[in-house]
Amino acid sequence: MSRLKVMTVFGTRPEAIKMAPLALELASRPEFDALCCVTAQHREMLDSVLNIFSLKPDYDLNIMEPRQTLSTITAKCLTGMDGVLEEARPDLVLVHGDTSTTFAGALAAFYHKIPVGHVEAGLRTYDKWSPYPEEMNRKMVGAIADLHFCPTPSNRDNLARETITQGVFLTGNTVIDALQTTVVKDFSFSEDILNRIDYVNRNVILVTCHRRENYGQPMTNIMTALRRIADAFPDTELVYPVHLSPVVQEAAHTYLDRHPRIHLIAPLDVREMHNLMARCHLVMTDSGGLQEEAPALGKPVLVLRRETERPEAVAAGTVRLAGVEEETIFQMAAQLLSDRDAYNKMAHAVNPYGDGRACRRIADAIAWRFGLQAMPPEEFYGPVPEPM
Ligand code: UD1
Ligand code: UDP
Numbered sequence: 001m002s003r004l005k006v007m008t009v010f011g012t013r014p015e016a017i018k019m020a021p022l023a024l025e026l027a028s029r030p031e032f033d034a035l036c037c038v039t040a041q042h043r044e045m046l047d048s049v050l051n052i053f054s055l056k057p058d059y060d061l062n063i064m065e066p067r068q069t070l071s072t073i074t075a076k077c078l079t080g081m082d083g084v085l086e087e088a089r090p091d092l093v094l095v096h097g098d099t100s101t102t103f104a105g106a107l108a109a110f111y112h113k114i115p116v117g118h119v120e121a122g123l124r125t126y127d128k129w130s131p132y133p134e135e136m137n138r139k140m141v142g143a144i145a146d147l148h149f150c151p152t153p154s155n156r157d158n159l160a161r162e163t164i165t166q167g168v169f170l171t172g173n174t175v176i177d178a179l180q181t182t183v184v185k186d187f188s189f190s191e192d193i194l195n196r197i198d199y200v201n202r203n204v205i206l207v208t209c210h211r212r213e214n215y216g217q218p219m220t221n222i223m224t225a226l227r228r229i230a231d232a233f234p235d236t237e238l239v240y241p242v243h244l245s246p247v248v249q250e251a252a253h254t255y256l257d258r259h260p261r262i263h264l265i266a267p268l269d270v271r272e273m274h275n276l277m278a279r280c281h282l283v284m285t286d287s288g289g290l291q292e293e294a295p296a297l298g299k300p301v302l303v304l305r306r307e308t309e310r311p312e313a314v315a316a317g318t319v320r321l322a323g324v325e326e327e328t329i330f331q332m333a334a335q336l337l338s339d340r341d342a343y344n345k346m347a348h349a350v351n352p353y354g355d356g357r358a359c360r361r362i363a364d365a366i367a368w369r370f371g372l373q374a375m376p377p378e379e380f381y382g383p384v385p386e387p388m
Pocket of ligand 2: 013014017208210241242266267268269270271273274286287288289290293
């Protein structure tokens, strides 16, 4: 039996965290010849993930530059992928999520008439400007892809509304696979400050913020609200690993520097991040990935955005949309910091996003689609009954 050549393509931190377990799963199975291409849309933040998962890419386009524009990322990925695909000639290209790398990777594969599998398919806000440019990236990849690996049933419903019903698999999110390998009981942090914080007697708020649509006034509002929270609640400690984007660095340091209980630190490696999340009191974030991870760890999340493409944990009551206005963000955080019942209502572990077996299902689905195994995988939520 000849092996199926499957190439994973990714470039940013979140794609790497969510694709690493899949790349490792593919590499471990005899039916696949697993190749990995990174665009390095992110550099340091990508390399950190590659190190943690001991993943060695076969191709590295090394495209990152400071303050890169969407056009330069897309153009460099697209032309870079040309040479890679010509040389490697994979049978299938797998992309993840909704970044510029995702879109350019899928488009390059399409130009080379190579089938595309989309991991984390079917997330939608139906607002083309938010998240920007991610909503359009994932829609365009949805139109190109041949295989769609949906984390949740509502993601699959979104695709069905766009008449995408073929090659769709309900798998759960691979981030839960990753999370199960990283969180441990007695974790020692490499950042000294993280070892010194009293997680039992202090309310530690884990903060991240980086989205392009929050650049400018929304980010100013968010930072101002965070400082007010630290001032108003002396028992809080804010820990904010600041994204390396110069725009974000500038905003965070302008508004949050020189406060004794606000800790602006360098981005954490994924193990440190997950273990910090497991120990914190509350998460405030505009990140997509954190909205999936924190509920699984029983941590309430205030989402610093106007909308979310991840409604499942909102419905389960562990995630709330706080928006991007200073007063609302402050009031919502204040309620959780002062009202024990309100906090407890949100602080229960739910995991609508996966069961830790998404990568195995994706590999099985690929093997089945290409005739290498007899049966498709069981779906994440078990078989959905046929309508009567
Ligand atoms: C990108 C994705 C976004 C994702 C985010 C995850 C797009 C359009 N955006 O946004 O969907 O949520 O990654 O973090 O694809 N930088 C470094 N070192 C790094 C990483 C970034 O210096 O390791 C700096 C560079 O100056 C770079 C800038 O950050 O130009 C912005 O990076 P970029 O990938 O363009 O955008 P993100 O905001 O990270
Ligand atoms: N993350 C990390 N270190 C950090 C901040 C985030 O490892 O300092 C992880 C986080 O746990 C999640 C992923 O990075 O798995 C989310 O990435 P990000 O917020 O940059 O992107 P998004 O998910 O919004 O696309």
